[in-house]
Amino acid sequence: MSTLQITGQSMTDMEVRAHADHHASLRLWLRLLSATTRIEDTIRQRLREQFGITLPRFDLMAQLEREPQGLSMSELSRRMMVTGGNVTSIVDQLEKEQLVRRQMQLTDRRSFTVSLTDDGRAVFSAMAQAHEGWVVELLAPMNESEQESLHNLLGTLKSGHPKSPKETP
Known part of the structure; x- marks a missing residue:
């Protein structure tokens, strides 16, 4: 499996799992996953x-910053999509x-x-x-117009409502 070098750290590129004969949707999913993982790993390392802080601690503080x-x-747990025990541990540290x-x-x-x-x-x-x-820097390979186009396309994907397995004929 190939790896990418990001800020001196090696990480697996999920996209190498795809082959030309795989469906375009699978190749796209793996490219999205690889890009997201690359960005998240870089942000984790820089934080x-x-x-001297972890991404979950940053995320919890971001939730609280929005709610003075x-x-x-329980609301923190729900918003962060983690267990109450995880939230308690992070809150204890902070x-x-x-x-x-x-x-x-x-x-x-x-x-x-x-x-x-x-x-x-x-x-x-x-x-x-x-x-x-950091986010601006990491997305800089795309110009503003490309970023806006991708944002709109991902919005379409996000708002799509595929049929559940029960609804498929």
């Missing part, structure tokens, strides 16, 4: 190197670093609302600015 009043642990605060909900003393601290907002702001620059 770790430049900010905070979010419940709380130790005083980047988030956990407050008991008045209506349910077993539930907590998590929000960014002032320090957490400042740290996240710096990370988000760097993150945006």
Whole structure:
């Protein structure tokens, strides 16, 4: 299996699994997967190197940045599509670093609302600015018009509603 060199790190290129005789949809899927994996791996590495933070911790802080009043642990779990245990572990780490605060909900003393601290907002702001620059850099091989076209095409794909197996004749 071939590999790509990204910022000094080797990763598997999923696209090599496809052959010319495979359906175009399969080849496209593997190309999308390879591109997404390449971008995500680069961002993970840069977050770790430049900010000493993991992508899941960054993602949790991004959720909280959008909701200044905070979010419940269960809502964080739902939005991040991870288990409650994973969210608890991430919140525990960020709380130790005083980047988030956990407050008991008045209506349910077993539930907590998590929000960014002032320090957490400042740290996240710096990370988000760097993150945006990295994404711009990683997508720079395509000009603005190509990016807009791809965005529109992926929007069509995203909004498509293929028939479920039960609906197929």
